[in-house]
Amino acid sequence: MKQTARQLVTSLSFLMAATGAAAAPDIPKIVEKDGRFALMVDGAPFVILGGQAQNSSNYPLALNKVFAAIKDMNANTLEIPVAWEQIEQVEGKFDFSYVDTLVAEARKNKVKLVLLWFGTWKNTGANYAPEWVKFNNARFPRMLDKEGKSIYCLSPQGEETLKADKKAFVALMGHIKKIDEAQRTVIMVQVENEVGTYGFARDYAPKAEALFNQPVPAAVLARKKSPVALAASGTWKQVYGDYADEYFHAYSIASYIEEIAKAGRAVYNLPMYVNNSQRDSLENPIKPWKGNFASGGPTYDVIDIYRAAAPHIDFAGPDIYGPDSKKFTASLNHFQRKDNPLMVPEMSNAPEYVRYTYQVLGRGAIGFAPFGIDYADYSNFPLGHKAIDKTMVEPFGKIYAAFRPMERQWAKWAFEGRTYGIAEGDDRQPQTVDMKGWKATISFREWQFGEREYFKNVKDLPAGTESPNGGVSIAQIGDNEFIIIGQRARVKIDHAEGKPSMWARVEEGRYDPAGKWIMERNWNGDQTDYGLNLTGNPVVLKVKLGTY
Numbered sequence: 001m002k003q004t005a006r007q008l009v010t011s012l013s014f015l016m017a018a019t020g021a022a023a024a025p026d027i028p029k030i031v032e033k034d035g036r037f038a039l040m041v042d043g044a045p046f047v048i049l050g051g052q053a054q055n056s057s058n059y060p061l062a063l064n065k066v067f068a069a070i071k072d073m074n075a076n077t078l079e080i081p082v083a084w085e086q087i088e089q090v091e092g093k094f095d096f097s098y099v100d101t102l103v104a105e106a107r108k109n110k111v112k113l114v115l116l117w118f119g120t121w122k123n124t125g126a127n128y129a130p131e132w133v134k135f136n137n138a139r140f141p142r143m144l145d146k147e148g149k150s151i152y153c154l155s156p157q158g159e160e161t162l163k164a165d166k167k168a169f170v171a172l173m174g175h176i177k178k179i180d181e182a183q184r185t186v187i188m189v190q191v192e193n194e195v196g197t198y199g200f201a202r203d204y205a206p207k208a209e210a211l212f213n214q215p216v217p218a219a220v221l222a223r224k225k226s227p228v229a230l231a232a233s234g235t236w237k238q239v240y241g242d243y244a245d246e247y248f249h250a251y252s253i254a255s256y257i258e259e260i261a262k263a264g265r266a267v268y269n270l271p272m273y274v275n276n277s278q279r280d281s282l283e284n285p286i287k288p289w290k291g292n293f294a295s296g297g298p299t300y301d302v303i304d305i306y307r308a309a310a311p312h313i314d315f316a317g318p319d320i321y322g323p324d325s326k327k328f329t330a331s332l333n334h335f336q337r338k339d340n341p342l343m344v345p346e347m348s349n350a351p352e353y354v355r356y357t358y359q360v361l362g363r364g365a366i367g368f369a370p371f372g373i374d375y376a377d378y379s380n381f382p383l384g385h386k387a388i389d390k391t392m393v394e395p396f397g398k399i400y401a402a403f404r405p406m407e408r409q410w411a412k413w414a415f416e417g418r419t420y421g422i423a424e425g426d427d428r429q430p431q432t433v434d435m436k437g438w439k440a441t442i443s444f445r446e447w448q449f450g451e452r453e454y455f456k457n458v459k460d461l462p463a464g465t466e467s468p469n470g471g472v473s474i475a476q477i478g479d480n481e482f483i484i485i486g487q488r489a490r491v492k493i494d495h496a497e498g499k500p501s502m503w504a505r506v507e508e509g510r511y512d513p514a515g516k517w518i519m520e521r522n523w524n525g526d527q528t529d530y531g532l533n534l535t536g537n538p539v540v541l542k543v544k545l546g547t548y
């Protein structure tokens with residue numbers, strides 16, 4: 001008997017209702033509206049309050065130390081590697097036992113997973129490729145320098161390398177689909193890790209040379225303008241001059257990644273992204289590559305090339321390992337674009353970075369994950385925190401604890417463009433945030449009581465503010481209503497056009513899991529006379545203002 005599509009859906013739902021089987025949740029995806037983005041998980045906007053495990057914790061027996069830290073951090077998502085060397089130690093024989101344990105443990109711990117595919121490139125190198133790849137230069141060629149000598153980096157022109165990486169990745173995606181389609185524990189996949197090449201602008205092997213002398217593809221020309229006015233079309237050198245080597249390498253790597261992502265998504269269509277080791281975010285004007293960053297990686301100057309070459313990659317994200325506040329903000333500005341959702345897939349876990357949690361989440365990022373969140377016996381100090389115990393995760397844990405109960409609302413507000421975020425600058429100066437009809441002024445190193453000028457003779461400053469660690473996220477949930485989360489900051493809100501105004505309500509509380517606001521107390525008197533003074537313990541405030 002022939003059935004219409006509608007009849008089929010109806011009879012399927014009937015069958016599921018009758019057997020008690022739940023429909024699989026919607027597959028995660030990234031959606032865009034008015035230049036803003038939401039990561040849809042189980043059918044609704046979700047924000048990754050994440051942590052990334054260390055590089056060698058991707059083994060079943062190592063996971064306890066990872067999940068313990070993720071739990072202390074109150075994270076909702078774990079980012080963790082799946083290495084090519086571990087799933088295909090012997091060519092063609094796949095072993096997904098680690099992935100099975102990982103997914104089971106994640107479910108037990110009630111966290112989602114972002115898998116990091118450490119394949120052809122991990123921090124540009126071949127370390128995570130299986131031995132049968134690493135040591136077979138004839139089949140899996142490395143890049144050549146100008147003198148024709150092999151360098152450390154696998155070539156993006158290696159056809160066999162691409163074929164083999166793609167095959168393993170497709171097998172991985174097929175396996176995830178098989179074990180996770182009904183539950184969607186895995187929500188996103190990073191394809192390769194911090195790609196590019198250190199010390200060399202590109203591959204100089206004959207095959208790469210020939211391609212370099214071909215015309216720049218139209219898709220690249222359409223998106224990527226040359227920083228200097230040169231030929232409108234022609235070879236890479238003719239169009240991009242001194243920038244050509246880096247751009248060509250970016251195109252080569254992006255095209256390679258595209259093949260892998262496209263094949264993987266054809267099997268199981270999860271969102272996919274690339275991360276990058278950054279170039280100086282304040283360099284202006286941007287100069288041609290001169291050994292100062294990994295050439296060919298998805299640095300901000302070549303996002304357009306990645307967008308052109310890799311449409312199956314949803315976005316490029318910055319890994320941020322510099323505490324300078326101006327540079328941090330510049331990085332976010334570079335990567336938050338109408339065609340590139342903001343996610344910070346990695347950030348140092350050192351104390352001076354904690355404040356940025358508020359900035360990134362307030363800016364409406366779809367995800368955020370400090371790196372090194374596990375209790376394995378390793379610290380990446382001086383890049384990250386010295387400690388490898390609870391003291392390392394706790395500062396983030398307190399902030400996540402405030403966000404977690406309202407993570408879904410927050411993601412929705414962010415998608416609607418209602419959220420703002422700032423972090424205390426290295427200059428410790430007040431900052432303003434322009435919102436609809438209102439303007440917030442956020443200052444730092446204030447006592448909770450009084451204005452500075454009342455106590456000119458008081459020289460001491462609040463303990464815990466020795467280095468910048470204030471931050472505030474605000475969601476404007478109504479014309480005159482705000483949700484404020486923050487720490488070590490004073491928040492004042494004034495009417496944008498200067499009308500006299502005052503606090504109507506400043507409720508401290510939290511959202512329950514059903515999204516209902518539960519008030520603990522209403523701040524008034526001393527607690528509001530000098531702005532809203534947030535200490536080192538993040539609180540959630542539901543604030544209403546009025547004019548008179």
Ligand code: DGJ
Pocket residue numbers: 055123193194319346371380383
């Ligand atoms: C960035 C990389 O992506 C991480 O895997 C790790 O190597 C850190 N750098 C340094 O700890």
